[in-house]
Structure formats: C-alpha cells, structure tokens
Amino acid sequence: MIGSSGIGRGILFAGCMVCLALTGAAQNTGKLRIFCEPAGSCSYIVDGKHRLTDREITLMEGPHTFVFWAPERRMHDTTLVVVAGTTTEARVQLRYSEEYITYRHRADRFTRNERWIQYGPPLVTLGAGAWSAMSITRALKARKDLDALADEYNTSTYPAGITALKNERIPDANIELRQARIAAFVSSGVFVATGAASYLIRRHRRTRIAPAFEDKEKVRFDGLVWVPGTHSAGTWAMGFTIPIR
C-alpha cells in the first residue's frame, strides 16, 4: 500500500528507477523538462504506467510515450525522445475538450437566459405598469377636462365661445377621452398579461437546472493507470467508449 499521493508517487517512481537501473544498468539516462499548459494542473502518464505531475523527470534514453491531461482539457498522446546526458525541453499545450466547449456554450447560454429571466420579465412588467399608469392618468385627465368643458358651457356668457366649445373643443376632448380610454384598457391588459407571464416565468425558473460539466476525459485518463490516493488508498479507474455508428 502506498501513503499520500506525493510519497506514493515518489516510492513508485524510485522503485521504477531501481528496476530500470537493475535491468538496464548499461543504459544512460537523460532529463526531460516539461512545460505543460495549463500550468499547475497538468498530469501525465509516462509509458502507460506512471502518473506524474513533476515538471522535470529523469528517464532512460530513447523514446517514451506520454499522455498529458488537465481538467477540462483533451488528453494528448505523444512520444518524447530522451537524449542521454542532456535535458530536453518539451512544450505541450492542451486544448479544451469537446465536452467542455459544449458545456461552456450551454453554461453561457444558461447564464444569459437566467439573467434575462431574472431581470427581463420584471422590467417589461414594470414598463407595462408605467405605461398603464400613464394611460390611466391621461384618461382620468381627459374625463376631468370634459367635465370642465361641461361646466364652462354652463357658466359661459360668450355666444361665440359657446359655439367654439361645442363645435371644436368638446369634440376634441371626446376624441382625447376615447383614445386615452383605449390606451388605458390596452396598457392595462398588457400589464396584466406581462405580470402573469412574469409570474409564470419566475415559477418556471425555479425548476431550471444549471448544466453540469462531466469531465469524461478525466475518466478516460484515470482509467489509463492506477491512481494513488490519500490515507494509503488508491483507485483504479477505467473508461471505455462504444462506438455506436
């Protein structure tokens, strides 16, 4: 059993080195310095056996297979050649996995929709409410103006003024009242509709589930080798793909 991951990896690696030294004492070693992007979260498996995160390792000369991986990134298989007695630099840049890109798109869309759902309907309802309030105020004012014109008819002693009142001002005020009433009814209807829609959208929002990212590349990567864990434990994961087509 191997202890914490660091110690485990060290003992494992030392063991490998001892084995290699015993079996191939005649062979020379070289160093490999790995610059992996994203730095800090890169892991790799050497020759299908050892999972490491070290930036610099010493290996027997010759070609070695490497599988690089980092969270949210695609695995990258490559062969690096170690030259005896020298330090070889290898630069690896891992690309985002397809699953992560799809997840990112879905998460962005979800966030965008969430923002719209959170602020859009209340704003629209608020706008409709303001429009409705203004329309109702306008209708009430039109009604008041018409009442004032009726009062003016009763108090006026100016015949030409009365004629203008009846032929122009009252018909104009009637038109204004008609339009204001229609606007008040329409805007109030819109307000009620947007309020109801807002409420329903708000209810629907509670049931929405944010997209979760499942790092399938990690499962595949973990399946390539035994992974030492904490508390003297470890896991052996395996991943496989069944092509349907």
Next chain:
Amino acid sequence: MKTLRTYSTALISTIALLGCGKGELDPGTLTNNPFDPDYNGPAVFELDTTFLEVVVIPGATLLNQAIVFHAKAELFLSDAAYSVRVVDQMNGLTYTLDPNPTNTDRFKYVRSEPVIGAPVCLELRLFNNQSAARAEQICATLQ
C-alpha cells in the same frame, strides 16, 4: 409582491371606474344656456310695455315710442353681464342696448317714429363680446 397586489387592485378599480364612468359629452345635448346660439329653451325676452315718450329740447318737443322689455334672468345658468342686440324690423336698423337702469335685466328701446295702432316688432339677441345668441322676436303695439 404586496406593492404589485396593491397596484393591481388600484388598476382594476380605476379601469372599472373608467369603464363604468361617464362617457363622452354630446355637444348636441347642450342647449340650455340662453347665451348658446343653439339654445332651445323657453323665450328669454318678455315685453313689459310700450308708451309715448315726450322729449323737450330747446325749440322743439319730440315724441318717441319707448318699448320696454326684460330678459328672464332666472333662465341664466350663472350670473351674467350682457347687452342686447336689437334689430328694428320695421326699418331694419340694428342697435346694441345696455340695461336701463344699469345692473338690471330691463332694457328700453326708443324709436323716433312712433307707430300707433300697429305692432312694432323687434328681433332681440343676448349680446356679449361682439357675438350674439339666439334671436327672438317681440312685438309691441302702441294704442
């Protein structure tokens, strides 16, 4: 949420008020103001009397016919100051009369050619700011 509910209640009340409230004002129904040219209520002017008026001026004595009438102030919808436009239908001349005595509803039309035994008809209109109301006619016969 409470604000929304309050606003909704106010909205429904206002809409109901707007819907059930008074509608448009039909100008055709407004005919009860005597100053309205379309006034169709009872007669505004009423003849009081007509008589011969003797006017003495240095060197001559004139006989005029006075026709006294009044406007029925009770028909007015509010207090009003006004004049009366008179068209003497016998000679076609037009005059504007102010109340006589002032601040009353009484008017006196004086014509310089008295007509005895035959009616003298006047077309009368309430008159204000250079515009006249409905025309009415009164006739007076000097005996």
